[in-house]
Amino acid sequence: MVASTSLNVVPEDPTAYKTQEYWEERYKKEDSNTTFDWFKTYADLKPLLNEAIPSKEAKILMLGCGNSTLGEDMYNDGYKNITNIDYSKTVIDNMKERCADKPEMNWLEMDIRDLKFANESFDVVIDKGTMDALMCDRGDVWDPSEELIKDVKGEVDEVERVLKVGGTFLFFSSGKLPYAVAQLDRISKLCTDVNRVQSTLKKQALLAQSPDCHSTLKRIYNPHLRHHVSAKTILKYMQTHTITANSSYDDLNKLLDDLSSRSLTGHAACEATGSFYLTYCKTEEHQNIFWRILDKNLKMGVSIKTICRLLPMESMSVALAASSASFNLSDPWYVSQKLDGIRCITVIRQSNAKEQHDIQFYSRTGRSFQSLQKVKTNIQKRLHELSIKDDFVLDGEVCAYSSDMKHEDFLKAMGQVRRYEEMENPIYQVFDRIRLDQFMQGKGDQLFSQRQKELESFLGTESLPHIKKVAQTRLTSLEQLDQLKKHSIEKGWEGLMLRKDVAYEGKRTRDLIKLKEWVDAEYIVKSIETGLMRMPDTGENKLVLTNVNIEHKGYPVGVGSGFSMQSRIDYAQNPERIIGKPITVRYFSESKKENGAISLRFPTVKAVFEDGERDV
DNA sequence: TACCGACAGTGGGGTCGCAAT
């Protein structure tokens, strides 16, 4: 006998499985010796059947037998009294012939919704995958059509009628959910499991145990694949537009890919996403997980770092400074100006193709900058002059300057660096040079002083346009540091950077320290805002204070950083304990927008004075 | 045991691109 390979018999339209025409055609085309089983063979089911049908003498009715071997296998197992029905004449004829050596078996052409048997004439009725075929309605198994309900009810009613009192209906279903629902279901369950455990090791173990979810997890946590639309936007859109539950997507990942690649934007994105939601998210569980996936926020205490350990993916990490630390002067330290610009990592690859070098600029988080053509041209020129062989990375800050060229203008830099057009007058202030392989590894072997020498030799003695080396001062005494601090304030610098003379490390480290002057001031809390936050200990969401609103020189400023979780909870429950009360806010400086509006840069709460007592 | 680095998750001001209005 030949087992049919499903490929050549799978219909283009899956709803065909419920039609008589499809099966008749299929059985006609196939060799009469072909067998086909949707799922599970007799060997799988034997223990179950033996338990459910203890008597070999039982009178058995097989609904929609098709060319399955189930009937024959049962016969060979001792169940002789089997009546097989199917609504395809072809298959019944074929089967009669095939089982000519099994005289006790009956083969009848019949519709399962209209049985021609007397009431109470069978001990056992078996349906294996037949109702599944009946239910092959495209899309929505949770909102079936009238017709489907009628068909299913027809079968069940008939079974009930022909079964003896106390008889058995054995119903085998593949229970297959639409693929997208199964995807959501898997992730949702994994998510609740992972959220429940606190230990990061246990979280990792659980994630490792669900390989089915890995492809989706990988794309959700990939920081370079953004969805460009949020749950909030879709929900809002659905309130003002009618969306039908007939999604053309059957794979969650495909929808997300189309959102990421901007194949879907604007209303089309809302339409497709909303439709997917209505089609597949029928339970609260599935709805929740869908929004979380869309927002790339699974809320289970796992983020990119943990996912990367399990499912390695390309990510860039750079050296970052700690905000303050005690440092031992016996170690060699270098001091330099802290520049108020935008971090820029330049990757320089010496391509084999003669004259051209590959030069790419990246932000601190690995997004590439396209606006630094002027810097690129000058690096290119320098590379020509030197004919350097190895690949390396320049690390520095892209700055824009005020008209007098005395101060960095951060907002001006922001307005130009991340655009597609060329930046007018970028000044790339370089403070480090790392060999590419070491940068990629996030760990090097050259000391900072050695890297500085290489940087100097690359940049040369005469100054290049648009590129400068940041001046480093070797620190010899604490008095010198105080002097430098004073100098920094006089010059109006953002602050100072302290560097230990150590090997490169692509992470936040205390070998690199930033020193800034902060301003403390008191304000009256005008109002508060509340929202949901995930409690780090339990993983539950609670209503808490998210931020307070104050007024600085008549302009509104929000402050949200600095509160402990407990005080957030307390103030959300008792707003009167903070509204109208004075608070201490620490900030870096005032900020001025083009329209003259004033605000505060990096504001944080330091103290709350509720009726004389201080608390945060 | 007490400390500390790595992670996750929360908040601020401000700018751009993009699509809708």
Add this chain to the structure above:
DNA sequence: ATTGCGACCC
């Protein structure tokens, strides 16, 4: 031309 949102700089 303006508005609102998402993403991403600090």
Add this chain to the structure above:
DNA sequence: CACTATCGGTA
């Protein structure tokens, strides 16, 4: 950017 809180390994 600043900040809080937790886990898990190390001093």
